[in-house]
Amino acid sequence: MLVATFNVNGIRASEKRGFFGWLAHRNPDVVALQEVRATAELVPAFPNHWLTYDEGTLPGRNGVGILTREAPAAVRTWSGTALVRGPGERHTALVETEVVPHARGLHEFALEGRYAEVDLADAPLTVASLYLPKGGLPAHLQKPGRMRDAPDGGRKYERKMRFLNSFARQADRARRAAQAKGRDYLLMGDFNIAPDRWDVRNWRRASQSEGFLPEEREWLASLMGSRRLVDVLRAQLGEVDGPYSWWSWMPGAFDRDTGWRIDLHLATPRLARTATAAYVDREPSADRRLSDHAPVLVDFALS
Incomplete structure (x- = not known):
């Protein structure tokens, strides 16, 4: 079963750049989408996949979505509604879903289109798509004139940390709920955090940047372990530099491979052991990029 996670940075823009050509060529069984950035009436039809989408x-x-081969056996969102379409369909009717019980502190994020999960009908697997807040710097690291954004006193940083503290409980709850039903759990998405030095090209310089702060990396590490979740790509490739999955749009960043790996597959250990390949589907040149992210794919040996 070939599974992908892909922050498309706007599905309509990605479609113009060749998203559907990529989808037909790779032909993954499951795709977790982030930053779809479209209302239901503007989301394109997917000819060979069911779509589950929470636009926020x-x-x-x-906006997060999940593409699957078969109609999902169950759909859960934070908002309690989702767009669920069959292959080729373009309707805009929302359906009621199971509501994922919010861990304390997640209520302020519940309607932002950041999390959706489905139970696959053709495998004992629960798949989730996550778009984690980008955040910002804490107040003591904000230096006017050395930031792209205006200083905010740490407001975005504090908001992200509230999300992290609450989502840790949510992820643990989702993993346990899946396993109670005899399912493995696969949490995919744009985490806006690089796990380790291997995952950032200029990691020393990045150590005081949002997305690579020690407390962010410590939080991400807390999700993982031999009884929790496994970073599948890193488990497959070991401690080597890269591969990266996000590059700035700034000229030369992609060509120099000055990137970050922030798009992850976190799987329950039993599922992670079935992985036979894991890779970033990096485009051959900057002018052929579909997004500022590249798809990350894992092939699992599931019947």
Whole structure:
């Protein structure tokens, strides 16, 4: 079973750049999508996949989806609704879903289109798509004139940390719920955190940047372990530099491979052991990029 996670940075923009050509060529069984950034009426039809999509309520932002071969056996979102379409369908009707019980502190994020999960009908697996807040720097690291954004006193940083503290409980709850039903759990998405030095090209310089702060990496490490979740790509490739999955749009960043790996497959250990390949589907040149992210794919030996 070939499974992908892909932050498309706007499905309509990615479609114009060749998303559907990539989808037809790779032909993955499951795709977790982030930053779809489209209302239901603007989401394109997917000819060979079912779509489950939570667009959220922030116009032009966020939105997470999951593509599957078969109609999902169950759908769960934080909002309690989702767009569920069969292959080729274009309807805009939302359906009620199971509501993922919010861990304390997640209520403020529940309608932002950041998390959705489905139970696959053709495998004992629960798949989740996550778009974690980008965040910002804590107040003591904010230096006017050395930041792309105006200093905010640490407001974005504090908001991200609230999300992290709450989502840790949510992820543990989701993993346990899946396993109670005899299912493995696969959490995929844009975590906006690079796990380790191997995952950032200029990691020393990045150590005081959002997405690579010690407390962010410590939180991500807390999700993982021999009885929790496994970073599948790193388990497959070992401690080597890269591969990266995100590069700035700044000229030369992609060509120099000055990237970060922030798009992850975190799997329950039993599922992770079935992985036979894991890779970043990096485009051959900057002018052929589909997004500022590249798809990350894992092939699992599931019947």
